[in-house]
Amino acid sequence: MNVAYDLHIHSSLSPCADNDMTPNNIVNMSILKGLDVIAITDHNSCANVQAIVNCAKNTSLLVIPGIEIETAEEIHVICLFSDMERAAEMQKLVYSRLPDIKNKEEIFGEQLIFDEKDNLISKESRLLLTAADITINEVFDIVNNELNGIAIPAHIDRQANSIISSFGTIPEDIDVKCVEISDRNTESTIISNLIKLNRTKRIYSSDAHYLWDIHEREYFVEVESLTITNVIKTLGVSK
Amino acid sequence: MYIDDLIAVIDGKLLTQKVKNAVKIENVYICDLLSWVMSHAQKGDAWITVLTNVNVPAVAMLTDVACVIIPEGIDVEELTLRKANENEITIISTKYSAFEICKKIIKSMDNN
Numbered sequence: 001m002n003v004a005y006d007l008h009i010h011s012s013l014s015p016c017a018d019n020d021m022t023p024n025n026i027v028n029m030s031i032l033k034g035l036d037v038i039a040i041t042d043h044n045s046c047a048n049v050q051a052i053v054n055c056a057k058n059t060s061l062l063v064i065p066g067i068e069i070e071t072a073e074e075i076h077v078i079c080l081f082s083d084m085e086r087a088a089e090m091q092k093l094v095y096s097r098l099p100d101i102k103n104k105e106e107i108f109g110e111q112l113i114f115d116e117k118d119n120l121i122s123k124e125s126r127l128l129l130t131a132a133d134i135t136i137n138e139v140f141d142i143v144n145n146e147l148n149g150i151a152i153p154a155h156i157d158r159q160a161n162s163i164i165s166s167f168g169t170i171p172e173d174i175d176v177k178c179v180e181i182s183d184r185n186t187e188s189t190i191i192s193n194l195i196k197l198n199r200t201k202r203i204y205s206s207d208a209h210y211l212w213d214i215h216e217r218e219y220f221v222e223v224e225s226l227t228i229t230n231v232i233k234t235l236g237v238s239k
Numbered sequence: 240m241y242i243d244d245l246i247a248v249i250d251g252k253l254l255t256q257k258v259k260n261a262v263k264i265e266n267v268y269i270c271d272l273l274s275w276v277m278s279h280a281q282k283g284d285a286w287i288t289v290l291t292n293v294n295v296p297a298v299a300m301l302t303d304v305a306c307v308i309i310p311e312g313i314d315v316e317e318l319t320l321r322k323a324n325e326n327e328i329t330i331i332s333t334k335y336s337a338f339e340i341c342k343k344i345i346k347s348m349d350n351n
Contacts, residue, residue: 074272099278107300131274160292 003036003226006215007064008078008154008180008205011040011048015109015129017209022118023048023055025211031061034217037231039205041066041078043128044094046087047113053084054116064228068154069094070129071136076154076161078180078205079143080235082228086147093142097132136163140174150232155182155207157190170196178235180205199238240264240344242306242329245285248347249340251308251331254315255323262329264305267344269337273298280304285344287337291315296323296330306330310337 009026010017030038040049040063049065056063065087066080081087102125103111111124143151153163153170156179163170163179170176178201181187191197206215223230241261246253265283270276273294280286282303287310288295296319299307306329309315315330323330333340 070274072274074274099274101277101301104301107297127277130277131272160290160294 001225002220002222003231004034004215004217004220005037005039005203005231006030006033006035006206006208006219007037007039007066007080007152007203008041008068009038009208009214010068011042011052012110012112012114013042013045013048013124013128014209015043015103015105015111015127017042017109018211019110019112020211021209022114023052023116024118026052026214027055027059027061027063029211029214031059033214035061035215036226037062037064038214039064039066039078039080041068041080043068044070044091044098044130044132045124045128046084046091047124049087050084051114051116062226062228062231064231067091067094069134069139070131070161071139072131072133073136073166074131074161075136075163075166077136077139077143077163078152078154079139079149080152080228080232081143081147081149082232086149090143090147090149094132094134095126097134098126098128099130099133101127101130103127103129137174140176144175144177144236148232150178150235152176152178152180152203152235154180157181157183157186164190164194170194170200176200177238178203182207201235201238203235240348242331244347245306245308245344246331248343249308249331249333249335251333254309254320254330254332255328258327258329262305267341268304269341277301287340289313291319293319293322295319296326296328299323299328300326308333308340310335310340 268284
């Protein structure tokens with residue numbers, strides 16, 4: 001079956017995301033848009049994922065636990081996990097590598113943690129919008145090999161925080177199985193320069209920071225049945 | 240050294256609005272990893288970076304640097320300049336490289 005996805009959505013935990021990105025708003029907007037599967041990928045944290053997973057229970061929408069890790073090289077990597085436990089394990093490691101900088105809400109925005117009924121539970125006080133002291137190689141190794149998830153370089157066509165803007169290429173020693181493109185219009189210029197990408201799976205996600213940015217039913221992956229494991233598995237298979 | 244002096248010394252161009260209060264430049268800091276700058280730049284530094292995205296004024300605010308210098312004639316995005324103006328961050332561009340900028344600043348200090 002072909003399932004409609006958007007695998008890069010921020011909740012209000014990301015300081016740069018709108019405070020309206022609450023569990024119920026994200027889940028209901030995604031259903032309204034006709035999506036089958038989404039991933040919640042806040043900067044360096046998965047603290048809102050459980051609430052959003054709970055919120056989507058008894059609906060048609062599948063929610064994949066994720067984190068958008070900012071590596072030591074300031075590259076953004078979407079990490080998707082088969083369950084909350086593995087996501088939490090990765091978050092624990094990332095938190096241990098984040099610098100001790102407090103969030104300044106007036107500069108970066110609020111970092112809000114909600115429960116599944118959209119009640120504000122707490123605010124994350126440390127700044128999530130910065131690089132953790134963990135290399136991209138380490139992220140790929142741990143996520144792909146130890147935690148059976150998948151690490152996907154985010155928005156590789158952007159000028160900031162992308163593997164290509166940082167390295168100028170996709171290094172040979174990183175086992176990239178899938179890349180995320182943020183803008184189909186710039187895709188051809190990126191791809192033509194990188195022969196390696198011809199065989200790499202490409203996905204198109206919104207990087208939504210506002211409800212209206214969440215993708216329509218536009219992009220699909222083929223899976224046997226709609227489970228998190230199947231989606232992760234299909235993303236890991238070359239074209 | 241104040242912003243006006245710096246602009247003269249490095250043949251710079253002020254890309255943002257002139258800030259009302261005179262800001263004194265105490266030192267120079269060069270780095271292009273924003274996360275590193277966040278935890279190492281000091282108040283009063285003139286921060287030289289080739290980065291021009293909208294996170295630059297945010298980091299400048301967080302660290303309280305005196306100004307941002309964009310070297311080698313690199314263009315700066317409109318959004319970045321708008322954010323900088325909203326928050327009274329000074330951004331200066333110059334055709335010189337980071338090394339040449341430092342040489343000019345040191346030379347001007349020796350002359351005084």
